[in-house]
Amino acid sequence: MTNLTPALQVKNLTKTYSNGFTALKNVNLTVPQGGFFALLGPNGAGKSTMIGIISSLFKPTEGSVKIFGTDLLQNPSVAKQYLGIVPQEFNFNQFEKVEDILINQAGYFGISAKESKPRAKKLLTALGLWDKRNNKARELSGGMKRRLMIARALIHKPRLLILDEPTAGVDIELRRSMWDFMQQINTEENTTIILTTHYLEEAEQLCRYIAILDHGEIRINTEMKDLLSKLSIETFVLDMAKPINEPIRIEGVTAVSQPDAQTLEVTLSEGESLNQVFTQLSAQGIEISSMRNKANRLEELFMRLVEQGIETEDSMAEAGL
Numbered sequence: 001m002t003n004l005t006p007a008l009q010v011k012n013l014t015k016t017y018s019n020g021f022t023a024l025k026n027v028n029l030t031v032p033q034g035g036f037f038a039l040l041g042p043n044g045a046g047k048s049t050m051i052g053i054i055s056s057l058f059k060p061t062e063g064s065v066k067i068f069g070t071d072l073l074q075n076p077s078v079a080k081q082y083l084g085i086v087p088q089e090f091n092f093n094q095f096e097k098v099e100d101i102l103i104n105q106a107g108y109f110g111i112s113a114k115e116s117k118p119r120a121k122k123l124l125t126a127l128g129l130w131d132k133r134n135n136k137a138r139e140l141s142g143g144m145k146r147r148l149m150i151a152r153a154l155i156h157k158p159r160l161l162i163l164d165e166p167t168a169g170v171d172i173e174l175r176r177s178m179w180d181f182m183q184q185i186n187t188e189e190n191t192t193i194i195l196t197t198h199y200l201e202e203a204e205q206l207c208r209y210i211a212i213l214d215h216g217e218i219r220i221n222t223e224m225k226d227l228l229s230k231l232s233i234e235t236f237v238l239d240m241a242k243p244i245n246e247p248i249r250i251e252g253v254t255a256v257s258q259p260d261a262q263t264l265e266v267t268l269s270e271g272e273s274l275n276q277v278f279t280q281l282s283a284q285g286i287e288i289s290s291m292r293n294k295a296n297r298l299e300e301l302f303m304r305l306v307e308q309g310i311e312t313e314d315s316m317a318e319a320g321l
């Protein structure tokens with residue numbers, strides 16, 4: 001960790017909506033400058049609520065938010081200069097032209113059209129939208145609208161870019177090109193990036209830091225590599241050449257299950273090897289026709305967390321994670 005002022009510092013943040021529902025419960029979160037941070041969580045976890053507060057869409061019930069050391073509630077105009085936000089829902093004027101949306105946004109930040117035009121061209125080109133610059137926003141496809149939101153958020157060169165589920169519902173090819181673009185913005189412009197996602201693969205690919213939000217509470221907040229190194233459990237799915245109807249016994253593994261007569265699932269912890277599984281299966285005359293990982297490691301961790309409600313790093317250790 002560096003001693004630089006954090007890009008984002010959220011302290012004791014609580015949000016209770018007017019209907020009495022508490023969507024965030026005393027959340028603390030620090031995102032270092034230059035970081036690429038994933039805020040993960042299932043639907044309803046409170047991700048958009050947190051981003052809504054950071055975007056000044058609504059006020060927190062309690063707590064504070066600082067952007068590069070500037071308090072958002074006390075000094076919103078300065079804090080907002082640092083921020084580029086891509087909300088989950090499209091919120092541009094559908095009748096405005098693509099390029100105008102960027103130029104007008106720059107205008108809100110006091111940047112003249114003369115100054116923002118080259119920036120708009122650069123962003124629209126990088127995001128594959130330059131050919132559409134004179135089209136009305138409503139004429140764009142869903143994926144193009146998503147990219148327009150990203151270009152607009154970056155027009156005033158924010159130091160912190162926050163994206164709320166930027167790749168939800170986006171096809172895999174476009175998702176990959178968006179990943180490349182975000183990585184470029186992070187490294188070349190030194191923009192701190194926070195994204196929310198429920199694609200764990202996305203977080204694993206992109207992000208150096210990760211926090212998991214569940215029912216309005218932060219369950220885990222750590223560096224991705226530390227989290228991955230803690231994950232010592234892996235489940236393999238083995239397809240059997242012939243159906244087996246009786247229970248299969250395998251010694252020295254963490255768990256065995258038979259979801260159907262031709263499928264075997266074996267869970268291994270650290271120190272347990274697949275070799276011993278195959279030796280025992282062949283001794284029982286069971287032939288395996290193919291094998292794959294059940295899910296990526298983060299996916300498994302995530303499921304376990306959500307199912308078991310594991311709350312702290314200590315209980316992670318207890319659970320063998």
Ligand code: ADP
Binds near residue numbers: 022043045046050
């Ligand atoms: P996420 O983005 O992680 O899916 P949200 O922040 O959108 O989660 O929602 C968190 C919880 O707060 C959900 O249970 C949601 O129904 C509730 N919620 C969101 N907005 C409101 C609102 N305006 N009034 C009451 N409850 C809300």
Ligand code: MG
Binds near residue numbers: 165
């Ligand atoms: Mg959301």
